[in-house]
Amino acid sequence: MPNPIILASASPRRSELLIQLRVAHEILAADIDETVRPGEAPELFVERMAREKALAVLERLGPGDRRPVLGADTALELDGEVLGKPRDEAHFLAMFARLSGREHRVLSAVALVDRERREARLDVSHVTFRPIDEAEAVRYWASGEPADKAGGYAIQGLAAQFVERLAGSYSGVMGLPLFETAQLLNEFGVETL
Template sequence: MHRSDPMIVLASASPRRRALLAQIGVRYRTVAVNVEERRSLEEAPQDYVARVAADKSRAGLDVCGDGLPVLGADTEVVLDDEVFGKPADFEHARTMLRRLSGRSHRVLSAVSLRHAQRHWLALSESNVAFRDLTDGEIEAYWASGEPVDKAGAYAIQGRGSLFIRRLEGSFSGVMGLPLFETAALLAEVGIASCVLLGAELYSP
């Protein structure tokens, strides 16, 4: 395999997931998938996140065929058993951030890998504690543009880190792709992190 050839297919348009795969030296190509992300009434948050991740990898496989391994992922913020998706507008973001203010919440991040008619799934759970937020901070944060496409209306890797008092769990999982779990799944298909192998990082 030529160094620039992809090892896997990433069924996601997320720049955060692309950056995290590049961080550990995994070569990939991306495909856009259209998966409905709607939680059913009786579905537990962890079941919902796992299902969406599995739906994404299945959709990616349908597009690409059974050649390269296909990776799908989903990350959600959960407070009081309610799943917080991406904010629809400023009012939605403000409501979410006000509810997260001064409290701890869960971040669930599921990873699904499909290859050669086999399927592997892993789930990462982290706990994030926010400090108290003022309305002025919330308004300024929205104006920065960062919360627009983020679950729970914040980005741990960006300015949203200023809100986080404590993290228990996976930083990369809260960011969108838990690398420990992802590496374990990729090992199932014989793919090791190029970082651990001492190889040069590849960034598409």
């Protein structure tokens, strides 16, 4: 069976989550500017990123390729600010000091586009970290896990030990909210069971 969709992401986690839904897919990563615009609300930012990633890949396809393209984006929001990937250890430690002992929001958007339609959904989860001392944060950075993660952590990895409470979607915090993704895929005629 040919791949029914294209995933506009190189994230192995997103691919694994699509496999969990039993959705065959081809990976074609999008390369777009992921800068937050001045005054852009975090919710609008992640929705725009998911849509732009999907559209960028759709534009690369030949005109006869009718497969829908799935784009996704995940960002952490704390005090109204989007926390991206850490630039270096110092940036990571500053972010983790802010997250320690506090609740933050994880915004995960998914967009599905084809030649006729463009649809998107947003998932918002609330994650509370227990207090994390600097020595723990340094050890976590040294593990290599935080370097390429939004907000500097992977809930499915070592950082699970920091999560005191999660209200929302575990898969959304991982980077692809499966409830919203399955809804979109089904609307586009892609079976998920």
